[in-house]
Amino acid sequence: MTRKIAFIDLEKGTVRIEPISVELRRKFLGGRGMNMHLLSGSYTPELDPLSPRNPLIFGAGLLTGTLGFGSRMNITAKSPESGGLGDSNMGGHFGSELVKAGLSHLVITGRSPVPVYLSIKNGAFEIRDARGLKGLDTVETQKRIRRELGDHRVQIACIGPAGENLVRFACIRSGLKSAAGRTGMGAVMGSKNLKAVAVRGTLDIEIPNPGAYLTYYQSRLNRLMQSKWAAALGRQGTPLLFRNSNLMGFLSIQNNQYTAAGERVAGLYAEALEAYSTGMVACSGCPVHCRHRFAIKNGRYAGTMGEGPEYASMGSMGSKLGNYDIETVLFASELCNRYGMDTISGGTYIAWAMELYQRGIIDRTVTGMSLEWGNGEALIELLRRIAYREGFGNILAEGSFARPMLGESSREYLLEIKNLPIEMTDERLPKSFALGLATSTRGACHMRSRPSIDVLGLPEEVLNRVYGGPVSNRLSSYSGKARMVWWHERINAVADALGICRFQTVFSSPHALHYPHFAKLIAHATGLHLTPKEIKTIGERICTLERWMLARSGLTRRDDTLPKRYFDEPVPEGPAKGEVVSRKDFDGMLDEYYRLHGWDRNGVPRTGTLKKLGLIHENQS
Amino acid sequence: MVCSLFHTGVINPEKSAVRIESDDLGAGLNVPLLCRQCKNMKCLEGENADEGMEKRKFLWAPSRAQRCPFHALPVYDGYAYHCDLCGGNPRCLKVCTPNALSLQKVHGAGPL
Numbered sequence: 001m002t003r004k005i006a007f008i009d010l011e012k013g014t015v016r017i018e019p020i021s022v023e024l025r026r027k028f029l030g031g032r033g034m035n036m037h038l039l040s041g042s043y044t045p046e047l048d049p050l051s052p053r054n055p056l057i058f059g060a061g062l063l064t065g066t067l068g069f070g071s072r073m074n075i076t077a078k079s080p081e082s083g084g085l086g087d088s089n090m091g092g093h094f095g096s097e098l099v100k101a102g103l104s105h106l107v108i109t110g111r112s113p114v115p116v117y118l119s120i121k122n123g124a125f126e127i128r129d130a131r132g133l134k135g136l137d138t139v140e141t142q143k144r145i146r147r148e149l150g151d152h153r154v155q156i157a158c159i160g161p162a163g164e165n166l167v168r169f170a171c172i173r174s175g176l177k178s179a180a181g182r183t184g185m186g187a188v189m190g191s192k193n194l195k196a197v198a199v200r201g202t203l204d205i206e207i208p209n210p211g212a213y214l215t216y217y218q219s220r221l222n223r224l225m226q227s228k229w230a231a232a233l234g235r236q237g238t239p240l241l242f243r244n245s246n247l248m249g250f251l252s253i254q255n256n257q258y259t260a261a262g263e264r265v266a267g268l269y270a271e272a273l274e275a276y277s278t279g280m281v282a283c284s285g286c287p288v289h290c291r292h293r294f295a296i297k298n299g300r301y302a303g304t305m306g307e308g309p310e311y312a313s314m315g316s317m318g319s320k321l322g323n324y325d326i327e328t329v330l331f332a333s334e335l336c337n338r339y340g341m342d343t344i345s346g347g348t349y350i351a352w353a354m355e356l357y358q359r360g361i362i363d364r365t366v367t368g369m370s371l372e373w374g375n376g377e378a379l380i381e382l383l384r385r386i387a388y389r390e391g392f393g394n395i396l397a398e399g400s401f402a403r404p405m406l407g408e409s410s411r412e413y414l415l416e417i418k419n420l421p422i423e424m425t426d427e428r429l430p431k432s433f434a435l436g437l438a439t440s441t442r443g444a445c446h447m448r449s450r451p452s453i454d455v456l457g458l459p460e461e462v463l464n465r466v467y468g469g470p471v472s473n474r475l476s477s478y479s480g481k482a483r484m485v486w487w488h489e490r491i492n493a494v495a496d497a498l499g500i501c502r503f504q505t506v507f508s509s510p511h512a513l514h515y516p517h518f519a520k521l522i523a524h525a526t527g528l529h530l531t532p533k534e535i536k537t538i539g540e541r542i543c544t545l546e547r548w549m550l551a552r553s554g555l556t557r558r559d560d561t562l563p564k565r566y567f568d569e570p571v572p573e574g575p576a577k578g579e580v581v582s583r584k585d586f587d588g589m590l591d592e593y594y595r596l597h598g599w600d601r602n603g604v605p606r607t608g609t610l611k612k613l614g615l616i617h618e619n620q621s
Numbered sequence: 622m623v624c625s626l627f628h629t630g631v632i633n634p635e636k637s638a639v640r641i642e643s644d645d646l647g648a649g650l651n652v653p654l655l656c657r658q659c660k661n662m663k664c665l666e667g668e669n670a671d672e673g674m675e676k677r678k679f680l681w682a683p684s685r686a687q688r689c690p691f692h693a694l695p696v697y698d699g700y701a702y703h704c705d706l707c708g709g710n711p712r713c714l715k716v717c718t719p720n721a722l723s724l725q726k727v728h729g730a731g732p733l
Contacts, residue, residue: 065632066622066632067622067623067626067632093645100633100634139646142646143646175645175646176645176646202633202635202697203633204629204631204632204633204636205631205632205633206631207626207630207631207632210626210627210630210631213626214623214626214627214712217623217716218715218716221715221716221718225718234718278648280719285622287716287718288718289718289719293648295648305648
């Protein structure tokens, strides 16, 4: 609770450190919630995401660095990738280190005249010359900074060549794999001439009642370690999700022209990854250790090592592109990490290009290379060209802004929502996933809600109890799914404000952590007393604040939509054959979803809702 | 985290007797750093100290860390952090989910 916020102006070279009031903590907790509050004053339609005025905000969760479950943080700004809300969540160790340094939030504005990096040690700041780091990939950058600072325990968040070259979907990276991946936060950092933020913290984190905290943590931990899902994640990581999505038919195959690919996908299953795994590692303080370390010992990519990849990266570099060779997928994912660009967005833009190529809308004269589905060599070369903005890569580096360059007929084949491309699932079958994608405040994001327990077919009594209302247990049904999406959006906002990992919550199981546990963890770790109901309201407040920011910039119901393919093209074959999203039923879900959130029929927060949530006095510039 | 919290009342990995050196940007294995509970306590050499009593303490003088042949004791903020086995119920064990830690009685060793 003594953690501070630092306002850094890179143009003036000044740093101002301030405390964070208890009132603000009670309203927004920390992490994503606080970030949105900090961004809301600057978020206007005129704000150019690559301009010095765009604030780049780092926010550690309220429980990050403590015995919470997971130590995550958010990075937020206006997005150069979508032109809308930019926000990305990251695990690993950077967030904890920031907290140990006495800080929970950084607001970075201005553009430095020369490339620099920030070095923070226990709350003391230094702006250091980064010219010697220019062009280094995201891992080399970290190694070099550690050597320069003479401390191998410094945690670093940095950009690679993609961020330096303002690739619109460049990301911010830490460690071997952690990434604030989507919405182009790396490009914002690059536009500020900021190569890295390095932090080292050795300060005490005060705990009101250590004995009680230890006892409570131990009891939750014991329960967690008895659960099947923690064991599965801890052994296999998220790639374990491939089998199910392929069998049920909600994978994106070849830019969502298909939704399953039979036996071919087995090449990417968790079992296939295990052959390359050298062990599992954890984010700071997390007991689940769901991240693989991998090494490729033989073959054309021998010598490649890294951490991860997650199911989403494997799908984006793999099944989405008709590529089922795991070694190519591992290498491609690792390249994205090193270049510092998002695997999910990258995969979808490349899939777009590949479908255009397939249909003859573009050809070799435009692409400079053959772009058939499954062409691993082309994928790897194209990733390089994107990172360095060469040739066709310079076009794809523009993401959805490349549409005018590729012609009117190219538009409908980029599957995006609010200018953010979809990820590696296909949502025509799982209607709750579809609604979640359509309404996500950062565009087509599968993490804003993603009610993943929908795939389990749990008994309806269980679902009704969890969601507080009737919800169908059939994945393809529309019934009650608005309630499901609304419910998950709210709890996810809370988890992101606390820094608790999604996998520790109802994302994984109805028996996992939720509001009563959050209340206890918050009280134990910070001394702040909030009831489960108050915490639920904080979730609602964060969701509505994000929505309100977008509405003030012109967002309407029209923008909560799905790619044309989802409405107009039934799945052609496979386990989900015939599935499509009916516009009428989708509209029904949307109406119910808005009603539950307290927004009007256009998706704009009602005045009454804003007042009830204490947002009506939020400053507007 | 639990080591520092249990012994000092704050969370601070610098104040923990059990430490992990990790090669987080490379492929190396993690290396544990922890008092080995040696029979022959080189750390107390030259002091007129009661070994039994000292073993049960968590906060030690930094000079003892310098004598440790394994460099196993972290030093921070004027203290060396010595693993006292939490009096027989190590807190770190209870939270280590990969089961990398275990408490074993060495044959012929004295009482804790």
